Amino acid sequence: MKKVLFLIEISALLMVHYLINDAAALNCGSEPTAKEAKLKNHLLCDYDQDSGPDSLINVTAALIVESFAFNRYDGSLTVSGWLNMSWTDEHLVWEPAEHDGIKSFVESSLSIWQPDISLHNNHITSNINCNPTNCRIKSNGTVICIPSCMFAATCIPDYYRWPFDKQVCHLLLGGYAYYDDVVPFIFTLLKTTIEQNTVYSENMEWKIIENTTISAANSLVFLKLERHAGVYTIYIFIPAFSLMLLNLLSLWVDTENYQRIILLALSVSGHWIYMQHLYSVIPHNGDTVPDLLIYFRDSLLLSLILIVNTIIVHRMTAGSKQTPKLIERITTYMDNNRIGQLFLTQSSEQLYKNEDSKVEPKSARKTFGNIIDRILFVLLSIVYVIMMLDLLLI
Known part of the structure; x- marks a missing residue:
């Protein structure tokens, strides 16, 4: 003016x-x-x-x-x-x-x-x-x-x-x-x-x-x-990539480990803070919602889903009820299969040893919880790749 x-x-x-x-x-x-x-x-x-x-x-x-x-x-x-x-x-x-x-x-x-x-x-x-x-x-x-x-x-x-x-x-x-x-x-x-x-x-x-x-x-x-938009590339994709890694990394931490909840809590907080920052930077006079805000909204929802998954898997592995036969069959198959052992990183026998290096009884529930985490890791990796490509492809 x-x-x-x-x-x-x-x-x-x-x-x-x-x-x-x-x-x-x-x-x-x-x-x-x-x-x-x-x-x-x-x-x-x-x-x-x-x-x-x-x-x-x-x-x-x-x-x-x-x-x-x-x-x-x-x-x-x-x-x-x-x-x-x-x-x-x-x-x-x-x-x-x-x-x-x-x-x-x-x-x-x-x-x-x-x-x-x-x-x-x-x-x-x-x-x-x-x-x-x-x-x-x-x-x-x-x-x-x-x-x-x-x-x-x-x-x-x-x-x-x-x-x-x-x-x-x-x-x-x-x-x-x-x-x-x-x-x-x-x-x-x-x-x-x-x-x-x-x-x-x-x-x-x-x-x-x-x-x-x-x-x-x-x-x-x-x-x-x-x-x-050259300067915005670093400004946007470093936070987006970092928060994505937090979510994916949490799936490789045992549900009984408090570090998993800390990682997911940091992810949720990071998403929320960065979305508030984007809201203050992006103009509000357009007719459409920026795709970048949609990305961080969806990534925040994935973080919340991982928190819910952590709670469910933790309660399932800590339960004292008898393990269903279907879960036992799945975990036994994965333990005895070389590809399944690679998928789980190591067998359930190696995962659960006491201080005297004696093998404890297999925990079918824990192994099944690990299987769920690995499946979620693969699915979320695919989802994040699609979301990232949607941001980059113009």
């Missing part, structure tokens, strides 16, 4: 400057001696800059983008650049032979009629903030003006892929709604030029990767922005 007010003040000062210069340049009360001054008096002394041409005219233009800034808090895009406009004014036609061979001259844009171009999806006002400039006027009535303008358009941001998001904003340019006593014009924006090597981004966070210009009743400019 401060930048906009500053530009408005500068525009007002420039306007006063041009008005003073124009008053000095035109001397309608006397006959000037300079050839160009005579031509200007002939054309502009009785010229009404508010009335404009008497018939429908075509205004063609080209937009040259010099700088832009995307405001993630209010979803606005501010574009600054040059608007190269050209039209024919029938009141500014002369014969060069009758005016010492002068074929063109330069005059302030404040002294002649200009088309009232507006930005229909402007974030602040429908007027385009363009600075006064000098225009080239040719003998056939062609007027060429290239003012520097600033557009502040309202965008509809989509933060689903934050911080790998791409925003599509558009500038809807056209004329005002004219009444019957005002001469209308047809505005056509031929092209939009963006030089990637020279265009300046105010916060250096975004770059324009694509632009499309469509001209119909109004001219529509689509600008596709892409965020520089």
